[in-house]
Amino acid sequence: MKMLIGSGGDKLLNQLVTEFGDVEFIPEGSPEEKLAQIRDVDAYYGHPLSRQMFRVAERLRWIQHIGTGIDWIRDLPELVDSDVVLTNCRGPHANPMADHVFGMIISLAHRMWEMRDDQREHHWMTNKYDGTLVDLSGCTLGILGLGDIGIAIARRAQGFDMDVYAVDKHPRTDINCVDAVWGLDQLDRLLSLSDWFIIAAPFTSETEGLIDASRLAGLKRGAYVISISRGGIVDENALVQAMISGQISGVGLDVTAVEPLPDDSPLWDMDNVVISPHASALTPVMWRDREEIFKENLRRFLSGQPFLYICDKNAGF
8 A cells, every 4th residue: 555645854754664664655746746756556645735736646546635624626527527535634633723713803902002002112001092992891702603613612601601693504402602603694693793704614615705794784884804724715805895994994814816916905904903824723732733634534444444533525624
């Protein structure tokens, strides 16, 4: 059995060789070399394959995606239509991403970025902030997408005494960290209630452009928007206009429709916008736990047992 390893470096490769002695592991080479390497492997672990790579993969039976989101398969219809099993590393990203959301919330609510700028200038200006900070207790936090990330966010929101509501394609009734979970048909209701609106849904044909100008207009006036899962769900041009009009008081973005965010985007220079470079999940614990999921799935592949976290390639998550 041969497997192409496209991530993890020498440390992971050495661990795999030690733990799985019957498997031939091939470290991924240059783009040209990868086309030859993948031709006769049984499995692949790493970042998304290109369409060209998938087309020449004659023996491929299983892909273990290094991350969680699989929106990239929209450019790989051959994979969607094939019998190749796609698994992802669900779970380890949720806690650090939820922490990041609350880092953005606190930064926006207490103007922390401005305070850091004042610190660098050695400015002590209490009056500047007097009466301008936002109490989180009693606010309503709305979540689009109550998967692992959304649940982790909701749990943290409880600790801040916030009211928490969510919408999801498959609403569940067994989540005790939210006041209510509704179907997507109640999205407008959720927006009208939300002081803080968190986008934690996967990027699919259903969610692409879902939060457009009309939806932003339906938010409670003065609300804040945090986008943490994938860019392309919220219309960034509409977001800018909603900021200019005062409909939205602040924005936190860890993801954008085009990454890196283009230099000419007005979001870079707007007040009350906090931007991070799609880095919210990147802790050592996350990488360790993702590699453990991969190893467990490799054990299952070798022994013919069911995989963990099989993706629905048609649904896109």
